[in-house]
Amino acid sequence: MKTYEVAAAALSKQGARTIFGLMGDANLAYVGAYVENEGGEFVAAVAEGSAVSMADGFHRMTGEVGVASVTHGPAVTNCLTALTEAVRARSEVLLITGGTPDVRHHFQALDLEGFARGAGAQYLRVRRPDDAPGDIAQAFVQVRAAGRPLVLDIPYDLLERPAEHTSVPHADGGRTKTAPDRDALDDALGILLSTRRPLILAGRGAVRAGARDDILRLARLLDAPVMTTLLAKDLFHGEPENLGIHGNLSSGVAAEEIARADCVLAFGASLNTFTTDGNALLRGKSVIQCDDRVDAVGRFGLVSLALIADAGLAARAMCARLAEAGHTSPGIRRVTALQGKLTTAGQRSYRSITGGGTVDMRDAMKWLGEVLPSGTQVVTDVGRFSFAAWKHLDVTPGRFTVPGTFGSIGLGIGTAVGAAAARRDVPTVCVAGDGGGMMGILELSTAVRYELPLVVVILNDNCYGAEYRKLADLGLNTRHSEVAWPEFGEVGRSLGAQAVTVREEKDLAVAAEAIANGTFPLLIEIKADPARRRPGKSI
Structure with a gap:
């Protein structure tokens, strides 16, 4: 067998059910063999960076390693922003490329190890x-064990050389759940x-650990309210202890x-600057960080105590330890008082500015949450618009993500395509602003080609x-x-794709019908006022 055939078989053996990417000299052989010989799926993106975002979205919604493959040189440099995002989001992504032919001064030569290091990724x-076969298995092990992307270099010059087809077992490499140390727990x-x-x-981390019920039980033993980070949004939706997003x-x-x-x-929360307002919201408090x-x-500020453990195991152990000590709940006086305040505040809500040919983004997001079927996956890009989505769009915990850890707009649609390819039994919705949407809109054609349920x-x-x-603000x-x-x-x-333009509330009904009928891929454009002015003042 040739090396490219062996590589294709190894990728399949390690559980890669979908590879996202663009073909070129460095990868076309093993990608073709992966599809033809191994029955794998290759989703061809429009741009290399989007392929990495797709692999990132695939991982975020499934927990499986997301695999992307691109050719050498500029194809690799085109991946830098998306790969850095995946690194900072601690996504399990494997990016496969290959060194250029070993000739003097090849015009696409690139220091692949230096590239990986610059993005913060591992390299093999x-x-x-x-x-x-062994190196591909090792790559999957390292990605899972470190929870960090890896750039796998299969040099071009190796691809057509004969290789021994050794059978390498599927390598799990996943992290085992860590129980809390009893002394640290006490x-x-x-x-x-x-x-x-x-x-x-x-x-x-609490969402991924399935820790919701154990955390709620602990909160009730302490008469403590519960809050979430943005990425755990709506984890406690509908519960009396819930105060929403922290930050x-x-x-x-x-x-x-x-x-x-x-x-x-804090359970499974990084306590980053967005969650803590640059640590200001934690100042003067005792902080226990469980991760x-x-x-x-x-990582982002001093904590009083570190509890190294799985969120679910830690919360459960805390409840058990309190029971052993004969601790009983002090009642729900504090939570009841807070619920009364929340009810009063909710009655005031916000003043809608829908009218004059534009729709209030907040109204649009509330509407979207009402018409989406249960279990819908939601990806939001980042920008001023995203505050409307984050505050007013109800989501299913564990099926919501934001590719925004690197602060780049334009990654949302690519990430959503990968999420949609991962789970095709429910819609995947990407909410983007016009700037980021224009950057990524060509990947809508990818969703069309693969008939993905994307909105x-x-x-x-x-x-x-x-x-x-x-x-x-600057007066400019x-x-x-x-x-x-x-x-x-x-x-x-x-x-x-199918498309609906929304200028008035009545247009939302047309968009809702398209979603209900499964008219996918679907683009919905919501016309909004940049100045956020009162209705009647046209732009």
């Missing part, structure tokens, strides 16, 4: 044809019981309670929203941030 090179409970107003915060997306009532809290117990990764603890919602205020606001002309885009509906239809 296949050095001999017979090493390919120390944590000692801190919690010595404080008067503890608050419990759950992050993405700059908090409600007024939640913000007041955060300020009064004297202890924060199954040692390097995640204290792209563009909140279009014809500008780069954050820059619009900042220019206005906002026109520098404004863009006269083509009609997104027309662009969507030209790429083969």
Whole structure:
């Protein structure tokens, strides 16, 4: 067998059921063999960076390793932003490429190990044809064990050389659930019981650990409210202890309670600057950080106590330890008082600005949450628009993600295509602004080619929203941030998708019917006012 055939068989053996990418000299042989000989699926993206975003989205929604493959040289450099996003999001992504032919001054030569290092990814090179099966298995092991992307280099010159087809077992390499140390557990409970107003915060790690019910049981034993990070949004939806998102997306009532809290117990939350407002929201409080990764603890600020454990096991052990000690719930006086405040605050809500040919983004997101079927996957891009989605769009915990850890707009649609390819029994919705949407819209054609159940919602205020606001704050002309885009509906239809343009509330019914009928891929453009003015003042 040739090395490329052995590589294709090894990828299939290690559980790669879908590979995202673009073909070129460095990968076309093993990608072709993977499809033809192994029955694998290859999803061809429009751009290499989008292929990495797709692999990232695939992992975020399944927990499986997301695999992307591109050729050498500029194909690799085109992946830098998406790969850096995956690194910072701790996504399990394997990016396969290959060194250029070993000739003097090859025009596409690139230091692949240096590239990987620059993005923060791991690097592994296949050095001999017979090493390919073992090295591919090792790559999967390292990605799973480290929870960090890896760049696998299968040099071009090896691909057509003979290789031994050694059978390498499927390598799991996943992390085992870590139980909490008993002494550390007692120390944590000692801190919690010595404080008067503890608050419990759950992050993405708590969602992945399935820790929801155990955390709620602990909260009830402590009469403590619960909050989440953005990526754990709606984990406690409908529960009386729920105060929503912790950080700059908090409600007024939640913000007041955060300020009064004297202890924060965080499960599977990184406590990054968005969650803690640059650590300001934790200042003066006892902070207990529970995470199954040692390097995640204290990464963004000092903590009082580290509890290295799986979120679910830790919360369950805390409840059991309290029961052993004869601890009983102090009642729900604090939670009841907070619920009363939340009810009063909810009655005031916000003042809609729908009218005059534009729709309030908040209204649009509330509507979207009402019409999407249960279990829908939701991906949001980042930008000024995203606050409307994050605050007003209800989601299914574990099926919501934001490719925004690197602060780049434009990654949303690619990530959503990967999520849609991973799970085709429910719709996947990408909410994007017009700027980021225009960057990624060509990947709508990928969803069309593979008949994916994708809905792209563009909140279009014809500008780069954050820059619009900042220019206005500086007293400068906002026109520098404004863009006269083509009609997104027309662009969507030209790429083969169905499209609906929403200018008034009645147009939402047309979009809702398209979603209900499974008219996918579907693009919905929501016309919005960049200045967020009152109705009747046309733009």
